[in-house]
Amino acid sequence: MESSREYARCVLHADMDAFYASVEQRDRPELRGRPVVVGGSGTRGVVAAASYEARTFGIFSAMSSVEAKKRCPDVIFVPGDMARYARESRRIFDVFREFSPLVEGLSLDEAFLDLTGSERLLGPPREIGEELRRQVRLETSLPVSVGIGPIKMVAKIASGAAKPDGLVEVPADGVRAFLDPLPIRKIWGVGPVAGEKLEGLGYYTIGDLARATPGELRRELGDWGEGIGRLAQGVDLREVEPHREAVSISEENTFPRDVQDRAVLEATILTHAESVARRLRRQGLLAKTVVLKWRIGRRVKEGPRGYPARTRQITLIEPTDDGDIVARSARSLLTDALAEPVRLLGVGVSGLVDEKGNSRQLALFAEEGSGKAAVAPPRRRRLNRALDQLADRFGDDVVKRASQGDARHATLSGQWKKGSRDTHGPEPESDSAEE
Ligand SMILES: [Mg+2]
DSSP: OHHHHHHSOOEEEEEETTHHHHHHHHHOGGGTTSOEEEEOOSTTOBEEEEOHHHHTTTOOTTOBHHHHHHHOTTOEEEOOOHHHHHHHHHHHHHHHTTTOSOEEEEETTEEEEEOTTOHHHHOSHHHHHHHHHHHHHHHHSOOEEEEEESSHHHHHHHHHHHOSSOEEEOOGGGHHHHHTTSBGGGSTTOOHHHHHHHHHTTOOBHHHHHHSOHHHHHHHHHHHHHHHHHHHTTOOOOOOOTTOOEEEEEEEEEEEEEEOOHHHHHHHHHHHHHHHHHHHHHTTEEEEEEEEEEEESSOOSSSTTOSOEEEEEEEEEEEEOOHHHHHHHHHTTOGGGGGSOEEEEEEEEEEEEETTSHHHHHHHHSOTTSSOSSSOOHHHHHHHHHHHHHHHHHOGGGOOOGGGTTOOOOTTSSSEEEEEEESSSOOOSSOOOOO
16 A cells, blocks of 8 residues: 555654763773763762763662772762763754754754654655764764664653664564563663552563553553553554653752752752743743652662652742742742752752743733843843853853852762753653663
8 A cells, every 4th residue: 555655654663772871981091991981979979871881880860979990999070061961962963954854852962853754855864864873973973772663652761672773673563573672661661660550550561461461551551551551562653752841840959968958959049940940931932830859868778769859839920930939939839848858959840831821922012120020120031131142152051150159960870850841741750861
């Protein structure tokens, strides 16, 4: 059937190999062939990226630096340079966009490309994928792996299977054979907790889930179960979306030592709030809800989830993109967090609306400077714009209000984490590991 083939989706997932570590090894020849970890070497440092040499020792992203050192005493820690990685990212995405107008970035170093219909122009998908790998290598001297499949999830799993520096193509009629033997945790959105639950019900492989009936899955797991069952069968209607709308933006940090001092927590809140607000303004968004998140310093059970997370949130009268308003709102939620020392503190915003959204329209009716709108008054808006330009040129750390004091970004020690959640992809349950 010629016509159905013509309309079958073809999705490519490109993912740089050990991105931060590869950039370091490229730029510092003395690191090539050595076990390299990008991340903080301190007692609470976390591995942000591990070179393939480090991985042979069992070192992986999101592992504690202490554990990494235990597994390989000779491992070389590199603090990392986010501005340099962001520059590389722009070059990589420029290459991606030569292959498809539909590029959906997932992070600095990975993206979905919709190749549907580009066959006539660029040749068969595998050739397009190999050409993309060549171009990225030519442009940046960095390795990239590529997965190709009829749906996003399959393309993403395929690029993982292709690592390092390879390409895996899964044809539409080979999806079940490819997915069936894989462990259920390979399904998008199945993290450790959901994984345990599914295994408890006797589902170990994607094939186990694919063979269950929708009725069974619904009974055992509700709507979510039915959705997961469809994914297991390779049915995924999500399209590549170049402009996914974020539904939340957040930033959090882990302290070197647990903190109960209100002044330190308030300064940290301001740092996060400014950063979150800057990201709102860059995307032309306003937020209706401010969330404060913390983890208590007391371990209540074994494992990475041993320190429970708490959140409080507040809904604003009018949406905002101003760091000071975000900070004040988050500070108003601090009381509960002061009950005992905290290990981690984060600020997030949700209920995002774009500039064309209703709320923004309302704000437009307010006289400028009347103080009615939670959108910053003109003077602060000018200040915000100037700060944004500075941050764009010199990095977020340059721009800081005096009151932020000592709450510094731990420049990519891995202890500082930025997050966004989008409307479409499944919610990752745990920190996604940079590969
Ligand atoms: Mg990667």
